[in-house]
Amino acid sequence: MARVDDVSGIRRILLQSRTIAVIGLSGNWYRPSFFAAKYMQDHGYRIVPVNPGYEEVLGQKCYPTLRDIPHQVDIVDCFRKSDDIPPIARDAVAIGAKVLWMQLGIRNDLAAKIALDAGLDVVMNRCVKIEHARILGGLNWAGVNTGIVSARRPG
Amino acid sequence: MADHEFGFDTLCLHAGHIPDAATGARALPIYQTTSFVFDSADHAASLFNLQTFGNVYSRISNPTVAALEERVAALEGGRAGLAAATGMAAQMLALLTLAQNGDHIVAARTLYGGTYSQFAVTFAQFGIATTFVDADDPETFRRAIQPNTKCIYAETIGNPQLNVLDIAAVAAIAHEAGVPLVIDNTLASPWLCRPIEHGADIVIHSVTKYLGGHGTTMGGILVESGKFDWGNGKFPQMTTPSRGYHGVIFHETFGDFGFTMKARMETMRTLGPTLSPLSAFLLLQGIETLHLRMPRHCESALAVAQHLSQHPAVAWVNYPGLAQSETRKLAERYLPRGAGGILTFGLKAGAHGGAAAGERFIEAAKMMSHLANVGDAKTLVIHPASTTHRQLDDAEQRAAGVLPEMIRLSVGLETLDDILWDIDQALARAQA
Numbered sequence A: 001m002a003r004v005d006d007v008s009g010i011r012r013i014l015l016q017s018r019t020i021a022v023i024g025l026s027g028n029w030y031r032p033s034f035f036a037a038k039y040m041q042d043h044g045y046r047i048v049p050v051n052p053g054y055e056e057v058l059g060q061k062c063y064p065t066l067r068d069i070p071h072q073v074d075i076v077d078c079f080r081k082s083d084d085i086p087p088i089a090r091d092a093v094a095i096g097a098k099v100l101w102m103q104l105g106i107r108n109d110l111a112a113k114i115a116l117d118a119g120l121d122v123v124m125n126r127c128v129k130i131e132h133a134r135i136l137g138g139l140n141w142a143g144v145n146t147g148i149v150s151a152r153r154p155g
Numbered sequence B: 001m002a003d004h005e006f007g008f009d010t011l012c013l014h015a016g017h018i019p020d021a022a023t024g025a026r027a028l029p030i031y032q033t034t035s036f037v038f039d040s041a042d043h044a045a046s047l048f049n050l051q052t053f054g055n056v057y058s059r060i061s062n063p064t065v066a067a068l069e070e071r072v073a074a075l076e077g078g079r080a081g082l083a084a085a086t087g088m089a090a091q092m093l094a095l096l097t098l099a100q101n102g103d104h105i106v107a108a109r110t111l112y113g114g115t116y117s118q119f120a121v122t123f124a125q126f127g128i129a130t131t132f133v134d135a136d137d138p139e140t141f142r143r144a145i146q147p148n149t150k151c152i153y154a155e156t157i158g159n160p161q162l163n164v165l166d167i168a169a170v171a172a173i174a175h176e177a178g179v180p181l182v183i184d185n186t187l188a189s190p191w192l193c194r195p196i197e198h199g200a201d202i203v204i205h206s207v208t209k210y211l212g213g214h215g216t217t218m219g220g221i222l223v224e225s226g227k228f229d230w231g232n233g234k235f236p237q238m239t240t241p242s243r244g245y246h247g248v249i250f251h252e253t254f255g256d257f258g259f260t261m262k263a264r265m266e267t268m269r270t271l272g273p274t275l276s277p278l279s280a281f282l283l284l285q286g287i288e289t290l291h292l293r294m295p296r297h298c299e300s301a302l303a304v305a306q307h308l309s310q311h312p313a314v315a316w317v318n319y320p321g322l323a324q325s326e327t328r329k330l331a332e333r334y335l336p337r338g339a340g341g342i343l344t345f346g347l348k349a350g351a352h353g354g355a356a357a358g359e360r361f362i363e364a365a366k367m368m369s370h371l372a373n374v375g376d377a378k379t380l381v382i383h384p385a386s387t388t389h390r391q392l393d394d395a396e397q398r399a400a401g402v403l404p405e406m407i408r409l410s411v412g413l414e415t416l417d418d419i420l421w422d423i424d425q426a427l428a429r430a431q432a
Helices: A007-016 A032-042 A082-094 A109-117 A128-136 B008-014 B041-048 B063-075 B087-098 B113-125 B138-144 B167-176 B250-271 B277-287 B290-309 B328-334 B354-364 B394-399 B416-431
Strands: A019-023 A046-050 A075-078 A099-102 A121-123 B080-084 B104-108 B129-133 B149-155 B181-184 B202-206 B220-224 B314-318 B342-347 B380-382 B406-410
Touching (some): A007 A121, A007 A128, A032 A046, A032 B041, A032 B250, A075 A082, B008 B290, B063 B080, B063 B220, B087 B149, B087 B181, B087 B202, B104 B113, B113 B129, B167 B181, B290 B342, B290 B416, B342 B416, B354 B380, B354 B406
Parallel strands (some): A099 A121, B104 B149
Antiparallel strands (some): B080 B220, B342 B406, B380 B406
16 A cells, blocks of 8 residues: 555565556567566466457457456556556556556556555556566576565575 | 665675575576576577576576676666676677667777777778777767767776776767767776766676686676667667567667667677676676775775885886876766776886886786786786787877886785885896
8 A cells, every 4th residue: 555666565566466457468479568468477477458459468358448357456557658547547446456557667646646545556667577577586687687685585 | 665775895795696596505506507498388489589587598698697797787886787708798799789880989099909909990890980089088079979970988997098087078978969878997897986877878897807806717798777768769779670589679678778688689699709607606706805805906006106106217107096197186086985906107218218128127027927917816017018009000009098118017915015025126127
């Protein structure tokens, strides 16, 4: 129930969540949204595509809007312009999602407030795939500065 | 709660390596393997499509090498790193990711001789032209920029002239032109200077030198700041679909480490100057004491420079930390913790001329090692005109800051009195 930007907070979100609705998920395999969703799917998350342009992406039924999803969603992951996020935040609140997550380069303080006021966690300007790889392993193999210092095994 | 920020010394020991997931090993395991098994056909496809992070083949990435990459990236305050077999290879990877046939580089004239040759001879063969300018006057960089210029290249401390670059001024000129500033930070090491904090966009190291620190192992690295705007229109290779990866757009997909990913997945993958895992391990072992070695290198070099300044057989001494140094002001700004471990000096001409006296000095050294390297734990001595800069003609040597009588010392970690003793006895024999 907070704006989350630290390692332990993001780790908690990633470990507690199982279902990720991806708003604006593309069906083109080389698009960043597809990269991120495929990565999370490969790491055990249930991906729920949200995009009026597709019937199915990554083998999962695609819904036109968040409100059409008939089951629980943990994270609402936004691949949309910053200005488009407030209505998505209202939808995320309406369906009982736990986290509003805005991807790299996306920030919207109004959307954040809507979600925070309703008790959701909010992450802004971070990639869900990069954060998973940074904190739970993988990104270090690409020579990226993860900022992680620890004397404990990963996980 | 905000994440705790670890200090430089802690990063020297920890960055890039947490205990091994499989075994709990505290020291970094040496993953001496060429290849890595795929979990499934789909996992293999994801790896080849760059959709997942992982290891395929050690030419492209290896967990031991990756630990070195992350550690140096952390020490430089950068976003990501790519290690290579040598410093020259790292520099080549950076520049061939930036520039192609028909492009142009603006570089400092006072560069390490090998770098000068890489640009002036080898890159010229590739159709990449370089304009060399006076590093001590930032405006000369601006005047040399052309529409096809892809970067400005310079060294924090020029080798062997030891001139300190006004990094912030040159970075501003580069950014006005929409190109990155690439800085070779080898002679300073990140303990003395972190060029990214002053506006540099890509930092290069010969890790062979102070980072490795023990003269055992070759290695190089490039570090990306993560701050340069690759989408500014001057770098279509970053913002248009990659031919090598079926349409991946590196800047879009990998964001602030897109340059490093492109350098790794295209330039390194196809040219192949990879660092070996064992070498990465040895270099990392050295980095664990960088923060302890650098202060001593600086203290002893300053003491040697002051000693030489007062010696009757010495014509001149060049060390950025000396009060009389022309580059002192810049050294105070960019190297506040010390002016490095390297100095040059010229012997008085004597009966046979300065160059001959210089050669006699080197012949007379007993503990200082005569070899072509810097940044070793041991004290090293060389006569650049007849060795590292030998490929340059006389005019080129002078332009690069190499005088005939110049001796270069890389001051090591021995007992200071012993270094001074060896210098004094060699000076006496050089003059005899």
